[in-house]
Amino acid sequence: xxxxxxxxxxxxxxxxxxxxxxxxxxxxxxxxxxxxxxxxxxxxxxxxxxxxxxxxxxxxxxxxxxxxxxxxxxxxxxxxxxxxxxxxxxxxxxxxxxxxxxxxxxxxxxxxxxxxxxxxxxxxxxxxxxxxxxxxxxxxxxxxxxxxxxxxxxxxxxxxxxxxxxxxxxxxxxxxxxxxxxxxxxxxxxxxxxxxxxxx
Amino acid sequence: xxxxxxxxxxxxxxxxxxxxxxxxxxxxxxxxxxxxxxxxxxxxxxxxxxxxxxxxxxxxxxxxxxxxxxxxxxxxxxxxxxxxxxxxxxxxxxxxxxxxxxxxxxxxxxxxxxxxxxxxxxxxxxxxxxxxxxxxxxxxxxxxxxxxxxxxxxxxxxxxxxxxxxxxxxxxxxxxxxxxxxxxxxxxxxxxxxxxxxxxxxxxxxxxxxxxxxxxxxxxxxxxxxxxxxxxxxxxxxxxxxxxxxxxxxxxxxxxxxxxxxxxxxxxxxxxxxxxxxxxxxxxxxxxxxxxxxxxxxxxxxxxxxxxxxxxxxxxxxxxxxxxxxxxxxxxxxxxxxxxxxxxxxxxxxxxxxxxxxxxxxxxxxxxxxxxxxxxxxxxxxxxxxxxxxxxxxxxxxxxxxxxxxxxxxxxxxxxx
Numbered sequence: 001x002x003x004x005x006x007x008x009x010x011x012x013x014x015x016x017x018x019x020x021x022x023x024x025x026x027x028x029x030x031x032x033x034x035x036x037x038x039x040x041x042x043x044x045x046x047x048x049x050x051x052x053x054x055x056x057x058x059x060x061x062x063x064x065x066x067x068x069x070x071x072x073x074x075x076x077x078x079x080x081x082x083x084x085x086x087x088x089x090x091x092x093x094x095x096x097x098x099x100x101x102x103x104x105x106x107x108x109x110x111x112x113x114x115x116x117x118x119x120x121x122x123x124x125x126x127x128x129x130x131x132x133x134x135x136x137x138x139x140x141x142x143x144x145x146x147x148x149x150x151x152x153x154x155x156x157x158x159x160x161x162x163x164x165x166x167x168x169x170x171x172x173x174x175x176x177x178x179x180x181x182x183x184x185x186x187x188x189x190x191x192x193x194x195x196x197x198x199x200x
Numbered sequence: 201x202x203x204x205x206x207x208x209x210x211x212x213x214x215x216x217x218x219x220x221x222x223x224x225x226x227x228x229x230x231x232x233x234x235x236x237x238x239x240x241x242x243x244x245x246x247x248x249x250x251x252x253x254x255x256x257x258x259x260x261x262x263x264x265x266x267x268x269x270x271x272x273x274x275x276x277x278x279x280x281x282x283x284x285x286x287x288x289x290x291x292x293x294x295x296x297x298x299x300x301x302x303x304x305x306x307x308x309x310x311x312x313x314x315x316x317x318x319x320x321x322x323x324x325x326x327x328x329x330x331x332x333x334x335x336x337x338x339x340x341x342x343x344x345x346x347x348x349x350x351x352x353x354x355x356x357x358x359x360x361x362x363x364x365x366x367x368x369x370x371x372x373x374x375x376x377x378x379x380x381x382x383x384x385x386x387x388x389x390x391x392x393x394x395x396x397x398x399x400x401x402x403x404x405x406x407x408x409x410x411x412x413x414x415x416x417x418x419x420x421x422x423x424x425x426x427x428x429x430x431x432x433x434x435x436x437x438x439x440x441x442x443x444x445x446x447x448x449x450x451x452x453x454x455x456x457x458x459x460x461x462x463x464x465x466x467x468x469x470x471x472x473x474x475x476x477x478x479x480x481x482x483x484x485x486x487x488x489x490x491x492x493x494x495x496x497x498x499x500x501x502x503x504x505x506x507x508x509x510x511x512x513x514x515x516x517x518x519x520x521x522x523x524x525x526x527x528x529x530x531x532x533x534x535x536x537x538x539x540x541x542x543x544x545x546x547x548x549x550x551x552x553x554x555x556x557x558x559x560x561x562x563x564x565x566x567x568x569x570x571x572x573x574x575x576x577x578x579x580x581x582x583x584x585x586x587x588x589x590x591x592x593x594x595x596x597x598x599x600x601x602x603x604x605x606x607x608x609x610x611x612x613x614x615x616x617x
Binding site for chain 1: 256263411
């Protein structure tokens with residue numbers, strides 16, 4: 001007990017006194033705080049990371065689509081990572097329209113050849129690059145915009161037959177996802193090809 | 201205490217209008233605390249830290265859990281396998297419940313040993329018993345959520361306790377279930393209440409703290425502080441002491457979470473709930489075992505239930521059962537012996553609760569149950585009259601400082617390196 005009281009008295013009197021004592025205390029406070037900060041950060045990280053996509057969500061990151069029932073001029077929408085993916089079986093005129101455009105006219109210049117591995121199949125993520133609405137143009141009765149592709153009803157963005165932005169507020173072309181042809185009629189969306197990307 | 205002057209002008213501006221900084225300074229910084237508190241006084245702040253830990257990990261688990269009989273078990277397994285660090289957060293929460301109870305039980309036995317429930321701290325103690333009751337309800341409902349075999353059958357057994365109520369028992373139980381057995385409606389309401397009750401707990405803890413700060417902490421001598429020579433400011437003395445204790449506790453907590461995460465659990469709870477087959481040997485979580493033993497000690501349904509609840513409710517009237525004016529067992533030679541017998545008795549009850557109700561376990565359980573109530577209802581009132589306590593010191597500082605005491609403020613400079 002007496003010893004404990006001595007220690008307390010020493011501590012209380014230690015403030016601001018003694019050469020060397022002050023700097024040792026500063027060092028201890030600094031070192032303790034640093035270790036504490038590292039510890040707090042390492043505890044914090046699991047609580048942040050738990051909100052990132054979990055392993056089972058990431059495992060659903062590819063989807064296989066059978067293309068054989070889709071007629072020329074027809075389009076289908078499939079769900080991939082919770083988002084719609086547009087697959088359009090383009091007509092010869094649509095391919096021509098997409099390939100004859102001067103790249104200089106485009107807001108987000110990209111050649112159609114770089115956007116479609118096989119010219120007759122255009123595969124894009126069906127989410128407007130403006131604020132995330134789903135553009136119209138998949139159904140035969142839908143408005144397709146002034147360039148024969150898609151038209152976003154939310155804020156009036158027009159996309160062409162290559163899914164490139166031509167008019168309206170959207171800044172970029174419809175995103176082309178990674179995909180590979182598993183066979184002549186089956187495409188696997190979400191898988192990175194051996195060439196690494198969607199280059200034709 | 202005069203209002204402190206804050207150097208930071210923003211703090212001063214806010215504090216003038218909203219005196220939170222004055223409040224914090226008063227309650228956490230200058231708050232005069234008996235200078236002789238031992239490490240047994242760490243467990244209050246540890247319990248508070250565990251409550252916060254449980255709420256934080258629980259909110260995170262709720263982001264990934266599905267309260268439906270068809271999905272609950274799998275959503276918990278998904279947390280364990282697929283959610284980033286889900287295993288860690290679930291094990292922190294699951295073992296956190298055990299840690300919370302270990303800390304709370306030590307905290308309560310500390311109160312029993314040093315007479316912290318005596319005047320003027322009766323309400324402080326009663327609020328503590330309320331906290332224990334809410335903790336038990338919360339822990340029970342939380343254990344149901346993973347929807348394993350023990351979850352389901354634990355829920356069935358515990359809710360069936362209420363069927364012992366005369367006349368309306370069956371109606372009460374089906375009201376609790378929302379059906380004719382523990383099923384999806386039961387799981388849904390338990391989930392809702394399991395999320396709600398911790399916040400009720402926070403409210404009661406605040407009341408507990410207000411009552412504590414009215415007269416300050418009790419201390420190992422059990423005598424009142426008589427002036428500044430008997431106290432130390434809470435900061436830095438007890439903030440540092442609490443932090444050190446927290447560090448030691450966290451080592452223990454981390455050892456369990458990382459190396460023996462299922463130490464306190466039952467393997468049966470990793471089998472999905474099956475309403476058509478009861479496991480061979482069902483036991484509640486360890487922190488309920490003493491009460492479970494009392495329940496089974498009575499060969500009568502209603503009697504067992506009543507006695508089990510009485511085991512907790514007797515704590516509410518404890519301040520009026522123990523009339524001895526001396527708080528600390530340090531000066532109560534006979535009470536000290538009976539205190540340790542009670543500790544052993546509670547451990548024995550826990551062991552009995554973990555074993556099947558057969559043979560000698562039944563006898564031991566009955567003796568231990570009788571002793572538990574004998575201690576509170578007969579021995580304590582008797583001791584207050586018959587026991588001759590040892591003389592109390594004049595003040596906290598007197599036995600330490602024969603020179604008559606001194607205040608910490610004008611202390612000498614430390615001259616030793």
